Amino acid sequence: MILQAKNLDLSYGKKIVVKDVNIEINRGEIVTIIGPNGSGKSTVIKALSRYLKPQKGQVLLENKNIFSLKTKEVAQKVAVLPQMKNVPEDFSVETLVGYGRYPHLGFRQRFSQEDYQIIKWALKKTDLLQFKERQLNNLSGGEKQRAWIAMCLAQKPEVLILDEPTTFLDISYQLELLDLIKELNESMGLTIIMVLHDINQAARYSHKLYAIKDGCVHSSGRPQDLLNEDFLKDVYKIEADVFQDNKHSCPYFIPLKKVN
Amino acid sequence: MIAGKPATRRLTRLNMNKGMKIMNVQQLVEKNKSWNLSRDFAKKLLILSGLLAFSFLAFLISIGQGSLDLSFKEVLRCIFLEHDTLNHRIIWNVRLPRTLVAGLVGICLSLSGSILQGVLRNPLAAPNIIGVSSGAGFMAFVIFILFPEYYHIVPLGAFLGAFISTILIYVLAWKDGAHPMRLILAGVAVSALLGAGINSLMIFYPEKISGIIGFMVGGLSARTWPHFKVLLPYASLGIGMALLFPHKLNILALGDEIATGLGLNVEKTRMMFIVIASLLAASAVSVVGLLGFVGLIVPHTARLIIGSDYRYLFPATAILGAGVVMICDTIARMIFDPVEIPVGIIMALLGAPFFLYLLRERRQG
Ligand SMILES: Nc1ncnc2c1ncn2[C@@H]1O[C@H](COP(=O)(O)OP(=O)(O)O)[C@@H](O)[C@H]1O
Ligand SMILES: [Mg+2]
Numbered sequence: 001m002i003l004q005a006k007n008l009d010l011s012y013g014k015k016i017v018v019k020d021v022n023i024e025i026n027r028g029e030i031v032t033i034i035g036p037n038g039s040g041k042s043t044v045i046k047a048l049s050r051y052l053k054p055q056k057g058q059v060l061l062e063n064k065n066i067f068s069l070k071t072k073e074v075a076q077k078v079a080v081l082p083q084m085k086n087v088p089e090d091f092s093v094e095t096l097v098g099y100g101r102y103p104h105l106g107f108r109q110r111f112s113q114e115d116y117q118i119i120k121w122a123l124k125k126t127d128l129l130q131f132k133e134r135q136l137n138n139l140s141g142g143e144k145q146r147a148w149i150a151m152c153l154a155q156k157p158e159v160l161i162l163d164e165p166t167t168f169l170d171i172s173y174q175l176e177l178l179d180l181i182k183e184l185n186e187s188m189g190l191t192i193i194m195v196l197h198d199i200n201q202a203a204r205y206s207h208k209l210y211a212i213k214d215g216c217v218h219s220s221g222r223p224q225d226l227l228n229e230d231f232l233k234d235v236y237k238i239e240a241d242v243f244q245d246n247k248h249s250c251p252y253f254i255p256l257k258k259v260n
Numbered sequence: 261m262i263a264g265k266p267a268t269r270r271l272t273r274l275n276m277n278k279g280m281k282i283m284n285v286q287q288l289v290e291k292n293k294s295w296n297l298s299r300d301f302a303k304k305l306l307i308l309s310g311l312l313a314f315s316f317l318a319f320l321i322s323i324g325q326g327s328l329d330l331s332f333k334e335v336l337r338c339i340f341l342e343h344d345t346l347n348h349r350i351i352w353n354v355r356l357p358r359t360l361v362a363g364l365v366g367i368c369l370s371l372s373g374s375i376l377q378g379v380l381r382n383p384l385a386a387p388n389i390i391g392v393s394s395g396a397g398f399m400a401f402v403i404f405i406l407f408p409e410y411y412h413i414v415p416l417g418a419f420l421g422a423f424i425s426t427i428l429i430y431v432l433a434w435k436d437g438a439h440p441m442r443l444i445l446a447g448v449a450v451s452a453l454l455g456a457g458i459n460s461l462m463i464f465y466p467e468k469i470s471g472i473i474g475f476m477v478g479g480l481s482a483r484t485w486p487h488f489k490v491l492l493p494y495a496s497l498g499i500g501m502a503l504l505f506p507h508k509l510n511i512l513a514l515g516d517e518i519a520t521g522l523g524l525n526v527e528k529t530r531m532m533f534i535v536i537a538s539l540l541a542a543s544a545v546s547v548v549g550l551l552g553f554v555g556l557i558v559p560h561t562a563r564l565i566i567g568s569d570y571r572y573l574f575p576a577t578a579i580l581g582a583g584v585v586m587i588c589d590t591i592a593r594m595i596f597d598p599v600e601i602p603v604g605i606i607m608a609l610l611g612a613p614f615f616l617y618l619l620r621e622r623r624q625g
Contacts, residue, residue: 013435051520053436075523082517086381088510090567092300099511103523109507133300155522 002027002191003048003078003159007057010043016055018043018215027158030185030192032202035212036236041195042083044212045163048193049080061159075103079152083163083195089137093147096136097122100154122153126180142173149180160184162194166201174198178205199236200252203227204245211235227251233259304572307565311576315363315583322359322590323351327598357484362589362603363582364491365480365544366554370581371498372540373555374562374573378509379533380440383563386556387541389447390534393552394454395425396545397476401458404472405465414475415490415546422542425450430534437527443534478551479602480589487547494543501536502574509533509570551585551604557611558584564618584611 003025010018018040025031033041046052047059050066059066066074079100100122101115111119123129126146136144145165152160162181166174182205184190196202202209203223211218211226213235219226224244232240232253237260240253323339324330328350330338339356342348369387376385387393399421400414430438433446462469508529511519516526541555562577585603588610592603 046517049517049521051517070523071520071525072523075521078521080517080521082515082521084515085518086513086515088513088568091510091569095510095569096514099507099514099522102507102511152521 001025001060002062003193004060004063005044005048005057006060008044008047008054008059009056010040010047010052011055012043016215018047020057021212021215021217023048023210023217023220025159025191025193027191028185028189029207030182030194030205031208031210032206033193033195033210033212034197034199034202034235035218039212040215041212042163043215045080045082045161045193045195049078049082049161050074051080051082072103075155077157078159078161079155079157080161081148081152081163081165083167085148087136087144090135092133092135093128093139093150094119094123094132096147097128097132097150097154100151103155118156119154122150125153125184126150142169142176145169145173145177146180149177153184157190159191159193162192164195164197167197174201181205199227199232203252204248204250223250227253304566308572308575308579311565311579311583315579315586318583318587318590319359319363322362322586323355325590325594326355354484357488358480358482358589359586361483361487361491361547362480362585364488364495365548365551366558366581366583366585367495367578368491368498368540368544368581369551369555369585370558370562370577371502371574372537372544374559374570374577375509375533375537375540376555377559377563378513378570379530379537380444381513382440382444383560384556385444386552387537387545388451388552388555389444390538390541391425391429391447391450391454392422392538392541392545393550394451394458395421395423396542397421397550398425398454398457400475400549401461401472404475405461405468418475418549419542419546422545423538425454426534426538426542430531438530438534474602475549477602478545478549478604479592479600480548481593481600483547490547491543494540497536498540499578502570502578505533506570506574513568513570549602549604551607553604553607553611554581554585557607557615561615561618 001024005021005023008018008021009016010021021044023044033044035041043052047054050059050069050071053067061069061074061077097119098111101111101119102109104115105111120129123132126149128143128146128150131139131143131147136147139147149165165181166177169177178201181192181194185192206223208220209223209226210220211231218235219231228242228251229240232238232242237258239256239259241256242251242253245252320332320335324332324335328347330347330351334347335351338345338348338351372387372392373385376387376389377383380389396418399417403410403414403417429443429446429450432450433439433442435442508524511522511524512526512529514522519526544551558581559577562573562580566572566576584607588606589603591610592601592606595601595606
């Protein structure tokens with residue numbers, strides 16, 4: 001197990017929004033967190049990435065309490081692309097991706113030859129080599145998102161955490177991004193934890209799903225075990241027909257109507 | 261197609277197949293791109309050199325102009341070659357220290373503003389948002405009115421007032437971390453409170469106002485070597501930090517979550533920068549009074565000119581800040597000669613319209 005959340009309670013100020021959450025992530029898995037809006041997915045992600053300190057419970061990275069590690073030590077192993085981020089409009093793609101090397105730099109903060117190699121590799125992986133000198137504000141939404149992912153890749157992490165990486169992208173970019181994520185997982189054994197809104201995409205691209213509802217883990221498991229009519233009714237309050245996609249050997253569903 | 265001598269071209273055509281053609285085009289593109297990169301870098305270097313030239317010119321003008329007019333050549337000769345002429349003494353004892361103080365004050369205040377605009381992610385942040393002006397002003401007033409026999413410690417009091425109110429604001433804004441928005445709100449609140457304090461003192465002691473007005477507006481008259489020595493360590497601190505840590509501010513600009521994800525200790529970094537910003541501004545204010553406007557306008561202008569990458573923004577801000585205060589002080593000395601007007605007034609009169617002009621240009625472009 002590479003990352004584990006044990007009995008997490010998370011809160012903003014006094015308001016507890018996540019209660020007693022347990023999550024286990026094995027090395028090399030793609031794990032997707034799904035659930036309705038406001039159910040606490042991003043909050044859980046923030047705790048897993050050491051941004052939000054839990055009220056109770058622990059997050060363990062390779063069996064060590066993540067808050068007993070230094071920010072930098074964690075950053076050498078875990079890269080995170082949050083939902084909320086600032087885009088300094090006039091940074092070039094290369095500058096942004098270069099900051100992925102930050103956790104590995106010494107006090108003098110100079111790039112070595114190896115750092116340059118890694119930055120180039122990250123740009124290549126995300127197909128951004130020809131954009132590297134472009135300013136971020138001259139990129140399309142999909143390209144911009146790829147630039148952020150390239151920054152995470154330049155961190156050379158073992159775990160990549162992504163909060164709704166496909167939101168605001170049109171469908172072709174969504175697929176492109178998910179295929180990239182899958183490819184990274186398969187070729188490098190990168191462990192992926194992400195939040196997705198599209199349940200069908202989650203089912204198709206993940207080894208394991210965690211469904212969060214009202215700040216608690218509702219259920220978890222392999223997509224084919226989890227995704228069924230009752231599950232959708234329970235978590236999302238919708239009636240749906242669930243089918244088997246034999247080509248990708250995963251379930252998919254067609255929503256019918258909202259139920260109360 | 262690649263260009264070249266006819267013979268080479270023929271050879272290429274002979275050997276040409278699809279793969280080769282693609283490779284050649286790629287090489288061409290590659291070449292073009294590296295040229296682009298160096299063009300961006302060159303552009304920024306050019307801007308920096310331009311700013312440096314402006315500041316150096318401001319320095320020479322500031323020293324040369326006055327009741328005794330000297331040419332640039334004479335100025336340089338007086339500083340470096342002559343030793344016991346009258347000109348040398350005037351320049352060495354009066355003008356040079358005053359000009360240098362102006363330059364350092366410019367550096368301190370504008371670097372302070374630049375840091376705060378980055379740390380608080382707000383283009384309108386300036387030293388007064390972390391209570392520097394109100395804190396310094398309040399303490400100066402209290403000393404001046406209640407302990408007039410200690411008038412000479414006003415600079416020290418102003419310095420402490422500025423720094424303590426920053427700490428107070430920081431503590432008030434803290435709640436699982438010092439969020440930029442809470443810092444700004446706490447800053448506004450504390451400043452309003454101290455401002456009310458200043459106003460009540462003015463009402464109860466109206467006869468003392470004229471004595472303190474110079475401090476409130478900010479001016480450089482009769483500033484000389486001891487003032488320079490007060491400022492120098494802080495300005496050096498600011499410049500050193502600007503050289504060492506531009507990456508930290510760049511990363512902070514990506515947002516707290518990203519910055520944490522990249523291994524930056526956000527709260528520690530933010531606190532360090534706020535303390536540095538406060539020290540920079542407090543040292544300047546303690547020497548020249550409440551010269552607030554520089555810390556807002558110079559960093560913002562520098563950002564409009566050179567972009568928001570702190571690797572270039574820091575040097576640009578420092579150089580521009582030094583030049584602007586030196587030139588404004590020269591104008592303040594000259595315009596109604598022999599009467600001097602406080603440099604703060606000139607700064608606002610010239611700075612505000614220029615600033616508005618820049619903003620309008622930007623929006624159209
Ligand atoms: N910074 C915050 N401060 C206070 N409450 C928040 C904050 N962020 C999220 N919340 C609240 O926490 C709950 C869970 O939010 P979130 O984790 O963002 O949900 P999701 O990502 O599943 O849509 C929501 O009720 C939201 O209003
Ligand atoms: Mg969310």
